[in-house]
Amino acid sequence: MTLRIAEIFGPTIQGEGALIGAPTVFVRAGGCDYRCAWCDSLHAVESRFRNEWAPMTAAEVWARVTALSGGRPLTVSLSGGNPAIQDFAPLIAMGKAEGYRFALETQGSVAQDWFAALDMLILSPKPPSSGEVVDWVRFDACVTAADTAAAVMKIVIFDEADYLWAREAAERHPDLPLYLQPGNHTPPPPEEEDATIDMDGVLARMEWLVERTLADGWFRPRILPQLHVLIWGNKRGV
Numbered sequence: 066m067t068l069r070i071a072e073i074f075g076p077t078i079q080g081e082g083a084l085i086g087a088p089t090v091f092v093r094a095g096g097c098d099y100r101c102a103w104c105d106s107l108h109a110v111e112s113r114f115r116n117e118w119a120p121m122t123a124a125e126v127w128a129r130v131t132a133l134s135g136g137r138p139l140t141v142s143l144s145g146g147n148p149a150i151q152d153f154a155p156l157i158a159m160g161k162a163e164g165y166r167f168a169l170e171t172q173g174s175v176a177q178d179w180f181a182a183l184d185m186l187i188l189s190p191k192p193p194s195s196g197e198v199v200d201w202v203r204f205d206a207c208v209t210a211a212d213t214a215a216a217v218m219k220i221v222i223f224d225e226a227d228y229l230w231a232r233e234a235a236e237r238h239p240d241l242p243l244y245l246q247p248g249n250h251t252p253p254p255p256e257e258e259d260a261t262i263d264m265d266g267v268l269a270r271m272e273w274l275v276e277r278t279l280a281d282g283w284f285r286p287r288i289l290p291q292l293h294v295l296i297w298g299n300k301r302g303v
């Protein structure tokens with residue numbers, strides 16, 4: 066069995082959510098069951114990039130991760146596309162045997178038994194601006210599959226409708242640590258290697274989101290920008 070891998074890069078810092086600032090190596094899976102209107106990783110989503118996704122065995126992926134990390138254990142971030150539509154159990158087992166930790170980013174549309182082997186499951190249900198509709202039965206199955214692994218919720222917000230949606234979505238899982246992040250708009254074509262970013266828009270949405278949340282007296286979420294976007298824009302491989 067091989068994995069479809071769009072890119073493996075790092076070490077860099079985790080730019081988002083609960084592990085923000087933590088050194089990490091990314092393994093980005095190719096292929097996704099969603100088509101979010103504002104996806105900033107289209108090169109790992111759309112079929113027209115399939116020929117750029119390398120078929121790799123878990124052992125080959127693992128060799129690359131250990132080379133990039135110099136054999137020093139850190140947290141490996143599995144992202145995509147949706148990494149949950151492939152089988153990462155063998156890779157996670159290899160890495161854990163050498164003292165590495167694993168975090169996985171998914172929208173919560175496909176649950177896997179092996180989520181329980183993760184150190185952190187980051188669930189990012191999609192708000193109205195994405196154009197996708199969350200199936201909460203499937204989402205809840207992901208939370209259940211995480212079992213004793215730490216699960217967190219991270220919601221991208223572009224506008225008022227997303228914010229109001231996030232308030233309701235968060236209520237469904239009151240026990241999950243909650244992170245809000247402003248969306249970035251990458252002017253077309255977003256899949257370019259060094260696509261520019263609407264940095265002014267990102268910062269304006271961050272400021273608005275902080276003020277909106279605090280004005281509501283909603284003190285549960287942590288509100289964070291995408292740190293890697295502030296540093297590098299939407300550059301690939303960082």
Ligand SMILES: C[S@@+](CC[C@H](N)C(=O)[O-])C[C@H]1O[C@@H](n2cnc3c(N)ncnc32)[C@H](O)[C@@H]1O
Pocket residue numbers: 097103104105106144145146147148170171172173188189219221246247248249250251291
């Ligand atoms: C590219 S996705 C891959 C993992 C998985 N498909 C998911 O959506 O959770 C990784 C993270 O980036 C976020 N993201 C994607 N496009 C974004 C954008 N334009 N602005 C802010 N966050 C974005 C997603 O919501 C998700 O939390």
Ligand SMILES: Nc1nc2[nH]cc(C(=O)O)c2c(=O)[nH]1
Pocket residue numbers: 077078079080081091106144145170293303
């Ligand atoms: N540095 C960095 N942090 C990230 N956090 C989530 C990312 C992703 O695209 O999944 C990402 C990414 O691509 N780079």
Ligand code: SF4
Pocket residue numbers: 097098099100101104105106107110145146147172
């Ligand atoms: S679910 Fe994630 S990878 Fe898939 S299109 Fe949406 S943001 Fe992009």
Ligand SMILES: [Mg+2]
Pocket residue numbers: 105106
């Ligand atoms: Mg990203």
